[in-house]
Amino acid sequence: MSQPTLTVTYSSPTNAPFSHTTPLSAIATADKTTHLNSLRAAITDLQTRINTELTQRMDEDKIAAEQLKEGQVEEAQHKVKRAKSEKVDEDAEEENYGEEVVEED
Numbered sequence: 001m002s003q004p005t006l007t008v009t010y011s012s013p014t015n016a017p018f019s020h021t022t023p024l025s026a027i028a029t030a031d032k033t034t035h036l037n038s039l040r041a042a043i044t045d046l047q048t049r050i051n052t053e054l055t056q057r058m059d060e061d062k063i064a065a066e067q068l069k070e071g072q073v074e075e076a077q078h079k080v081k082r083a084k085s086e087k088v089d090e091d092a093e094e095e096n097y098g099e100e101v102v103e104e105d
Helices: 029-085 090-095
Strands: 005-010 018-023
Touching: none
Parallel strands: none
Antiparallel strands: 005 018
16 A cells, blocks of 8 residues: 555646655554544544533523523512602692691601
8 A cells, every 4th residue: 555645736837846755654443443433432522521511501500590580580570669658648648738747757
C-alpha cells in the first residue's frame, strides 16, 4: 500500500498553475477504528452532559418565570388591598364638601 498524500492543484487562465503535495502519515486501520470509537464515546458523553445542563437550566428558568408571575400576582393583590385600605370614605367626603374638617385624636 502506498503512503497517503494530500495534493492541491491550482490553475487559472491568467496565472501559471502550481501544485503542492504533502505526504501524510499512514495510520493503521485498527488505530483509526480505536480513535474513532473513543471519539464517538467522548462525543456521546459530552452530549449527555450538555443535555443534562441545558435541561437543568430550562427547569431553573421555568421556576424563575413562575415565581415572577406569582410575585406579580401577589404584588397586584397587595396593591388592591392597599388601595382598599386607603380608599376615601366617599360619604364623609360628600358630607363635608367645602368645609374644613379637623380630625380629633
